[in-house]
Amino acid sequence: MADMSAQGQEPEVLFWVGCAGSYDDRYKRVTKAFVKILHKVGVQFAVLGPEETCTGDPARRAGNEFLFQMQAASNIEVLNGYNVKKIVTACPHCFNTIKNEYPELGGNYEVIHHSTFLQQLINEGRIKLQGGGAFNGKKITYHDSCFLGRANNIYEAPREVLEALDADLVEMKRCRTKGFCCGAGGAQMFKDAEAGKKEVNTERTEEALSTGAQTIAVACPFCMTMMSDGVKNKNKEKEVAVKDIAEIIAENEKL
Amino acid sequence: MGLIQQIVFLLVLAIAGYMLYRRISRIRQNILLGKEGKHNDQPSVRSKNMLLVAFGQKKMFKKFIPAFLHLCIYVGFIVINLEVLEFVLAGIFGTHRIFAPTLGSFYTIPINIFEFLAVTVILSCVFFLLRRNVLPIKRFNARELTAWPKLDANIILVVEIILMFAILTMNATDQILQDRPDANYPDTGYLFFSGLFIPLFEGMSTRSLIFVERFAWWFHIIGILGFAIYITYSKHLHIFMAFPQTYYARIAPKGKMDNMPAVTKEVQIMLGAQPENGDDTEAEEVGRFGAKDVNDLDWRDIMGAYACTECGRCTAECPANQTGKKLSPRKIMMDTRDRSEEVGKSLQKGGKGLEDGKSLLDDYIQREEINACTSCNACVEACPININPLAIILQLRRYVAMEEAQSPPAWNAMFSNVENNFAPWKFAPTDRFNWADELADETGGTQKESQE
Ligand code: SF4
Ligand code: SF4
Numbered sequence: 001m002a003d004m005s006a007q008g009q010e011p012e013v014l015f016w017v018g019c020a021g022s023y024d025d026r027y028k029r030v031t032k033a034f035v036k037i038l039h040k041v042g043v044q045f046a047v048l049g050p051e052e053t054c055t056g057d058p059a060r061r062a063g064n065e066f067l068f069q070m071q072a073a074s075n076i077e078v079l080n081g082y083n084v085k086k087i088v089t090a091c092p093h094c095f096n097t098i099k100n101e102y103p104e105l106g107g108n109y110e111v112i113h114h115s116t117f118l119q120q121l122i123n124e125g126r127i128k129l130q131g132g133g134a135f136n137g138k139k140i141t142y143h144d145s146c147f148l149g150r151a152n153n154i155y156e157a158p159r160e161v162l163e164a165l166d167a168d169l170v171e172m173k174r175c176r177t178k179g180f181c182c183g184a185g186g187a188q189m190f191k192d193a194e195a196g197k198k199e200v201n202t203e204r205t206e207e208a209l210s211t212g213a214q215t216i217a218v219a220c221p222f223c224m225t226m227m228s229d230g231v232k233n234k235n236k237e238k239e240v241a242v243k244d245i246a247e248i249i250a251e252n253e254k255l
Numbered sequence: 256m257g258l259i260q261q262i263v264f265l266l267v268l269a270i271a272g273y274m275l276y277r278r279i280s281r282i283r284q285n286i287l288l289g290k291e292g293k294h295n296d297q298p299s300v301r302s303k304n305m306l307l308v309a310f311g312q313k314k315m316f317k318k319f320i321p322a323f324l325h326l327c328i329y330v331g332f333i334v335i336n337l338e339v340l341e342f343v344l345a346g347i348f349g350t351h352r353i354f355a356p357t358l359g360s361f362y363t364i365p366i367n368i369f370e371f372l373a374v375t376v377i378l379s380c381v382f383f384l385l386r387r388n389v390l391p392i393k394r395f396n397a398r399e400l401t402a403w404p405k406l407d408a409n410i411i412l413v414v415e416i417i418l419m420f421a422i423l424t425m426n427a428t429d430q431i432l433q434d435r436p437d438a439n440y441p442d443t444g445y446l447f448f449s450g451l452f453i454p455l456f457e458g459m460s461t462r463s464l465i466f467v468e469r470f471a472w473w474f475h476i477i478g479i480l481g482f483a484i485y486i487t488y489s490k491h492l493h494i495f496m497a498f499p500q501t502y503y504a505r506i507a508p509k510g511k512m513d514n515m516p517a518v519t520k521e522v523q524i525m526l527g528a529q530p531e532n533g534d535d536t537e538a539e540e541v542g543r544f545g546a547k548d549v550n551d552l553d554w555r556d557i558m559g560a561y562a563c564t565e566c567g568r569c570t571a572e573c574p575a576n577q578t579g580k581k582l583s584p585r586k587i588m589m590d591t592r593d594r595s596e597e598v599g600k601s602l603q604k605g606g607k608g609l610e611d612g613k614s615l616l617d618d619y620i621q622r623e624e625i626n627a628c629t630s631c632n633a634c635v636e637a638c639p640i641n642i643n644p645l646a647i648i649l650q651l652r653r654y655v656a657m658e659e660a661q662s663p664p665a666w667n668a669m670f671s672n673v674e675n676n677f678a679p680w681k682f683a684p685t686d687r688f689n690w691a692d693e694l695a696d697e698t699g700g701t702q703k704e705s706q707e
Contacts, residue, residue, distance in 0.1 A: 017690075021690070022678070022682075022687045022689075023678060023686065023687070024680075028690040031690050032690060032694045036698075047691075049688040049691075050684060050685055050687050054673050054678050058673070058679050060512060061512070061630050061652075062662060063545060063649065063652030063662060064653075064656045064662070064670050065518045065544065065656075065657060066518055066521070066522065067670055069518050069519055069522040070522055070525075073522055073526055096510040100508050104514045105514070146630075146633070147510055150509055150510075150631065150633065150635070150636050151509045152508050152509075153508070177636050178572065178636075180577075181629045181633065183574060184629070185630050186629040186630030188627075188629050190666060190668075190669040190679055191663050191665035192665065194575070194581065194582070194623050194626055194627040195580070196575070196578045196579035196580040196581075197578055198578040200574045200575065200578050200629070203574070203578050204574075
C-alpha cells in the first residue's frame with residue numbers, strides 16, 4: 001500500500017489479510033489462494049503488509065476494551081491515512097470488527113467478506129468456473145461461521161460460491177441461523193475450554209462427518225483450525241478435507 | 256347484585272390495584288438501577304420489531320406446535336380480557352351481564368367465542384403441563400430450573416385451567432338460571448361449550464345455583480386480580496414485558512458489541528489526541544468499567560431479565576451448554592433478575608441494597624460460566640423476544656479484564672501479544688508479510704512488489 005500510494009495509485013480494494021492469514025501456516029494457504037484468484041481475475045488490490053495489525057477483536061470479546069480501542073485507533077489511523085475506501089478480508093472476525101465496530105471510532109469503509117467478494121466476481125462473470133472440475137458432483141458441506149452468519153446475516157454468499165462448482169452441497173442439521181459454533185469465537189481460540197462433557201469442535205466435526213461429505217468448506221480461519229483439529233482427532237484426515245472456499249475455487253481453477 | 260357485594264367488589268379492586276401499583280413501581284426502580292442508555296433511535300424499526308416479534312409472535316414460529324398452542328393461550332388471554340372488562344363494570348355498577356341487554360342477541364356471539372377460546376386455553380395448558388412434566392425435554396430439566404422456577408411454570412398453567420373452568424361453570428349455571436323464573440337472569444342465548452356442563456348442575460335448587468354462579472364469578476375475578484399480582488413475581492411477566500423488550504432491543508447487526516465511550520475518551524487522551532467535545536471535561540461519572548453488579552448493567556439488560564420467560568430456547572442452542580459447560584444463557588438472565596429483586600427488596604425495607612456485600616458476579620454468576628461463551632449469538636438468535644444474554648456476559652468479562660486484570664492467564668498472554676506483537680500470537684510483526692515471499696517462490700514471480 002505504501003508503494004502504491006507513493007506512486008499516487010489507488011487500488012480497487014484493500015485486502016485485509018488478518019493475523020491468521022499472515023501467520024498461521026494453514027491459513028496462509030488460504031491467503032495465497034485468494035491472492036492467486038485476485039491476480040488471475042486482474043483485481044487491482046493492495047495489502048498493508050507490516051503496517052497491518054490485529055483488529056482487536058479477540059481483546060474486545062475477552063473484555064479488554066482498552067486494548068481493543070488502542071488497536072482500533074491505530075488501524076483506523078493507518079487506513080484513513082491511505083484513504084482506504086473498500087476492504088476485503090478472508091476473516092469474518094476482522095470483517096465484523098472493521099465493518100460494525102470501527103465506524104463508531106472513526107473508521108468508515110465498505111467492508112466485504114471474501115465469500116461475498118468471490119460471489120460478486122462470479123456473478124459479474126469475472127470468475128468463470130469451469131464445470132467438471134475437481135469438485136464436480138462431490139459432496140461438500142458448508143460450516144457457517146457465527147461471525148458471518150448470525151452476526152452479519154451472510155448465509156447465502158458462501159453457499160452460492162459452492163453451488164457454482166456443480167458440487168453436491170449437503171447441509172448439516174444445524175445450519176444457517178441454527179448453525180453450531182466451531183468453539184473458537186469470543187477469544188476461545190486463545191485459551192483452553194472450560195470443563196464439560198465434550199469439546200465444541202468435536203461435536204461440530206461429528207455432525208459434519210455424519211453428512212458423508214468429502215470436503216468440509218469453511219470461510220473463517222478459526223473454523224478452519226477447529227474443524228481440521230476435529231477431523232484429525234477422528235483420524236479422518238485422509239478421507240475428509242477441510243478447505244476454505246477460496247482454496248476450493250483456486251483448486252477448481254487449477255491456480 | 257346487592258349493595259354489599261358492590262362494596263366488597265370495590266374494596267377488592269382497590270386493594271388489588273394498590274398492590275399492583277406497588278409492585279410495578281418496585282420493578283421500575285429495579286430496572287432503573289441499571290445505567291442510563293438511550294435506545295429510542297429509529298422508532299419505526301423498533302415499532303416494527305415490537306409488532307412482529309411481540310404482538311405477531313414471529314420468532315415463536317420456528318417450532319410450529321408449541322408456537323400454535325402458545326398462540327391459542329395468547330389470543331385467549333387477550334380476548335378473554337374483554338370479558339373481564341364486563342366483569343369489572345358489572346362489579347362496580349352492581350349489575351349482572353351489563354352488556355347483555357344492550358347487545359341483545361348479538362351478545363351470544365362474543366360469549367360463544369370466549370368460551371371457545373377458554374376451551375383452547377385449557378387444552379393448550381394441559382398439553383404444556385404434560386410436555387413440561389412428563390416428556391423428557393432437556394430445556395425443561397436444566398440445572399437452573401430449581402424448585403421455584405419449575406413450580407412457577409406449573410402454577411401458572413394450573414391457575415389458567417382453573418380460571419377457564421370457572422368461566423364455563425359460571426356460564427353453565429347462568430344458562431340454567433335464565434330458565435328459572437324465580438332467578439331473573441338476563442338472556443344470553445345458547446352457549447355451546449358451557450352448555451355441555453349443564454347436566455352437572457341441572458338438578459340443583461335455584462338458591463344453590465345462584466350460589467355456584469356467584470361463587471364462580473367471584474372466583475374468576477379475584478383469580479384474575481390475584482394472577483395479575485402474582486405474575487409480577489413470576490416469569491409470566493413476559494406477557495407485558497415482551498412489548499418494551501422488543502421495542503428497546505438491539506437493532507444493530509448481532510456481531511457489533513456495545514462501544515464504551517469512556518474508554519474511547521481515555522484512549523484518545525493516551526494517544527495525545529484532543530478528545531472530541533473537549534469542553535465537557537468536568538468529571539463525568541465514569542463508574543466501573545464493565546459490570547460487577549446489576550447497577551453496572553444497562554437498564555435495558557435488566558429489563559430483559561424481567562422479560563425473560565425462562566423458556567430455555569437460548570440455552571438449548573448454546574454450544575457451550577450443549578457440550579456440558581456450566582454456561583447457560585437462561586441462567587444469566589435468571590440470575591440478573593434474582594439479583595435485581597434481591598437488591599430491590601432490600602432497598603424497599605430500607606436495607607443495604609447494593610452494598611450488601613454480594614454482587615451479580617461471583618455470588619450469582621460464576622467466572623467459569625462467562626469464560627465459556629464463544630460470543631456466537633446463538634442465544635440471541637434463539638430468544639423469541641430478542642433478549643441478549645451475551646451483552647451481560649461481555650459486561651462481566653469487561654469488569655474482570657479491566658478492573659481486576661483477572662482474566663484467565665491464557666487471555667492475559669493473548670493481550671500482551673496483541674499489545675507487543677500486534678497479533679494474538681507471539682510472532683514478529685516483521686514476519687507478517689512472509690506469505691508473499693512464499694507465494695513469489697511458489698509462482699516464481701515477483702508478486703510481492705505488485706501488492707505492496
Ligand atoms: S453467545 Fe455465548 S451464551 Fe450465547 S449461545 Fe453463544 S456461547 Fe452460549
Ligand atoms: S433469554 Fe429468551 S430464550 Fe432465553 S430463556 Fe429467556 S426468554 Fe427464553
